[in-house]
Amino acid sequence: MNPLISIVVxxxxxxxxxDRCVQSILDQTYEHWEAILVDDASPxxxxxxxxxWAQRDSRIRVVHQRHAGVSTARNRGIAxxxxxxxxxxxxxxxxxxxxxxxxxxxxxxxKADLVMCxxxxxxxxxxxxxxxxxxxxxxxxxxxxxxxxxxxxFLYRTIGAVLWGKLYAKHIWPTLHFPDGKIHEDExxxxxxxxxxxxxxxxxxxxxxxxxxxxxxxxxxxxxxRLDRLxxxxxxxxxxxxxxxxxxLIEREFIDxxxxxxxxxxxxxxxxxxxxxxxxxxxxxxxxxxxxxxxxPLKSGINYIGTRLCPFTYWNLHERGK
Numbered sequence: 001m002n003p004l005i006s007i008v009v010x011x012x013x014x015x016x017x018x019d020r021c022v023q024s025i026l027d028q029t030y031e032h033w034e035a036i037l038v039d040d041a042s043p044x045x046x047x048x049x050x051x052x053w054a055q056r057d058s059r060i061r062v063v064h065q066r067h068a069g070v071s072t073a074r075n076r077g078i079a080x081x082x083x084x085x086x087x088x089x090x091x092x093x094x095x096x097x098x099x100x101x102x103x104x105x106x107x108x109x110x111k112a113d114l115v116m117c118x119x120x121x122x123x124x125x126x127x128x129x130x131x132x133x134x135x136x137x138x139x140x141x142x143x144x145x146x147x148x149x150x151x152x153x154f155l156y157r158t159i160g161a162v163l164w165g166k167l168y169a170k171h172i173w174p175t176l177h178f179p180d181g182k183i184h185e186d187e188x189x190x191x192x193x194x195x196x197x198x199x200x201x202x203x204x205x206x207x208x209x210x211x212x213x214x215x216x217x218x219x220x221x222x223x224x225x226r227l228d229r230l231x232x233x234x235x236x237x238x239x240x241x242x243x244x245x246x247x248x249l250i251e252r253e254f255i256d257x258x259x260x261x262x263x264x265x266x267x268x269x270x271x272x273x274x275x276x277x278x279x280x281x282x283x284x285x286x287x288x289x290x291x292x293x294x295x296x297p298l299k300s301g302i303n304y305i306g307t308r309l310c311p312f313t314y315w316n317l318h319e320r321g322k
Contacts, residue, residue: 002032003084005100005167008077009037010070014091015044017124017211021091022053022060030100035060036077037091041067046091071178071185074163078173086168093164096207103167106201110145113197115167119159119208129212134158137202148197152249155191155236156256162186165208172196183225187232191239222266224277230264233257234284241292250295258303261315269312282311 007025011018025035037050039062050062063076078086085107089095099117106115118136121129135158137144154160163186176192178185194200237253269278286308293301306314 002030003104004082005030005033005085005087005104006077006081006083006170007033007035007087007089008074008081009035009089009091010040010073010077011037011046011050011091012040012042012067012070012073013044013046014042015046015049017092018046018049021089021094022049024094024096024099025060025089026057027097028095028100029097030104033059033100034081034083036080037062038073038077038080039064040069040073041065069181069183071182071188072180074178074185075180081170084170086170086173087166088163090164090210092213093211094209096209099207100167102203102205102207106143106203107167107169110199110201112145112199112201113148113169113172114151114193114199115201115203116154116160117165117203117208118206119165119210120206121210121212124211124213135210136206137204140202140204143204144202146200146202148194148200149245151194151197151200151202152191152240152245154202155194156252161190162210163190164210168193169197179231182228182231184229184232187229188235191236195239195243222263224267224274227264227277227281230257230260230281231284233260234281234288237292238287238289241289241295247295250292251297251300254292254296254300254304258300261307265315265319269315278312282307285311 009021022035022037025033037053037060039047039050041064047064054060054062061080063080065073065076074088087100087103103115103117106112121135123129137159159165172193176189179188182188233253233256237250237257240250240253267274269275288304288308292304296304
């Protein structure tokens, strides 16, 4: 019997494009799936559309929850899943008819815990939005099989740093959880997902269509909410250090973390409405073990110590020394 694939689709304010997404799921040539539409109390017509789709096909189930954000919606979808494998599809994206078949055939061939494919990034009219290098594995000579540790390097590629475009063995998820209320939820869990995998298959096929036609949090004005990404990077760097991953990965993550700290200076750190959030952020920064110093060059090591011990003073002095 074919394994059951659970497709988790968080739904919020996507009335105009939800039908396209769900129809693409219904069109799958691999038919042994269930779709879990998690309505996050969407204020538009999306909840009614979800219910209509569930009435049309018994493989579609709908969960209506109080508005809690996409992380909680994903957690609810995972909890409701009955399948042997998990797939995440964003409700404003869509997939080709052979999407599940492509992923499942690779899994059956390789027995990998995770299969990830390439993707096409386009606008709502089907026009390409970004270069192939960001969304494909074309630099690999052929479809490849990696260990989980080797796959950690894909976190620094757009296609490797997102939840969609992947088939996950359900058994790797029981101890994993998206942080409720956070954005950038991918970055809180993918390093743990990869680390939990014995093997990961990487494919050239591009059956996933990522639609880049909505306002992006990364293109918005800097806000306290965007500090969630800093939280995720601190968690990842602590995890990398504790699990003794490759030195170059730790150095790369540390550089990226500092880049985001610099960007956060767009907010006045000492403003009464901001300071508590930054205090919490730098308290969490101390979770990065001192052992990281053995893996950082001298300049980065000084940066780590200054940020850990007296971040507000250190970064004020850093700015003055530019």
